[in-house]
Amino acid sequence: MSTTTDAPRRPARPLPWTPGEVEHRLRAIAAERYHHRHPFNLRMHDGLLTREELRCWVLNRFHYQRHIPIKDALILAKLDDRDLRRSWIRRIHDHDGRDGDDGEQGDAGGIERWLRLGEAAGLDRMPLLSGEGVLPGVRFAVEGYVNFCRLATPLEAIASSLTELFAPDLMVTRIGAWERHYPWIEPEGLRYFQVRVQQGRRDADEALALVHRWAETRADQERVLAAFTYKCDVLWSLLDAVEHATTTGSADAG
């Protein structure tokens, strides 16, 4: 309990990274772990999936899609600042849709667009809405992500959304690949991906600015990278489950 000035010093804390260094590290993690590299995604974009395999993915990924407004409501509940909530709430409307005001056209929302993607790929709404064919590995990954957003700090919850930095490029690749390789899917079904290109960029910019503002110490920044890694693993794990089901023949997408 020495209080003299020559008490042994604590080891120096590492200085925080610059915003550019944080981004560099996010990109390095994404290059290795973001699901654009997953074998199932590579097969999808190379046109190698059967109709049943693609439908299996559409159905299982819908389980993730329908939980986006839930996780965003949990993040919203963590935000003390009204102006920040006023901005973040847009993400819930983007997926749930918004009613039209005064005769203006509303927005059906991303969940509805995904249901139409399913229809364009030959899947009825009912199996998607019932959630019956969802694989256990997909359920666990999605549940893990929702609980992460429920229990983590606001900084970590927001950092976990930074996969949006890489989603728009993936959407652009996907749109091209699907048009080329899966012409049996009605083009109108690709609307979900098209809308997400712009929404994803805007969401990523917003989340990255918050992360730069809030992560003041190296320890904070390391928590950001850990949250981002966790989220990459959620998306990867979802595809692992789908890939395993399709290659072992246990996929049943109705």
Next chain:
Amino acid sequence: MSTTTDAPRRPARPLPWTPGEVEHRLRAIAAERYHHRHPFNLRMHDGLLTREELRCWVLNRFHYQRHIPIKDALILAKLDDRDLRRSWIRRIHDHDGRDGDDGEQGDAGGIERWLRLGEAAGLDRMPLLSGEGVLPGVRFAVEGYVNFCRLATPLEAIASSLTELFAPDLMVTRIGAWERHYPWIEPEGLRYFQVRVQQGRRDADEALALVHRWAETRADQERVLAAFTYKCDVLWSLLDAVEHATTTGSADAG
């Protein structure tokens, strides 16, 4: 482990109440425990509060107001149904405000209206926004309510909002009482109460319809009444803390 048909029967479960009977019980609880009967509210509406006492209430009640969007985001995250979320999210906008679209006027929201109420009553925004003068009893009551909405079932969380059934009448009484007894408060400051008359009626109708639909058994209905009682106690306890502070002279509303 008898499986014969003459095994002793379980006692008969009570039949569910009719919707009218549930409402009758809600009204009976409100008649006894809703905060319109609290001595502090009675003194307020009889014009017996000093300026300092009224300011103390405005400041402490703001702590409740600013948590309404938080508790509604937690309820939103419990709702599986997209259409239901699309409706419930309106409550968050009602307090946080909405941006204007295409030159249309936005809505400043209930939190902003409460800050203006404070200004009309001679309180700067800063002490309200800092939350510094908030009494411990008020903090605990609000924290209890937010955690109730976080942890309870969707039915219970929604039932706890049913105090809105009784809020509009209280608002109407309050507007009249304040105009009569506290003419030093600028009339524009009463806008919060005026807006809540309509919003409260609509919110109460929505919540009551959900409660009638979801509470199928007597046990469900009893959980509804317990949740409603809990919420009445939150509001009552908030006023207990304010009353205690004002009568013992420990109120300091800046």
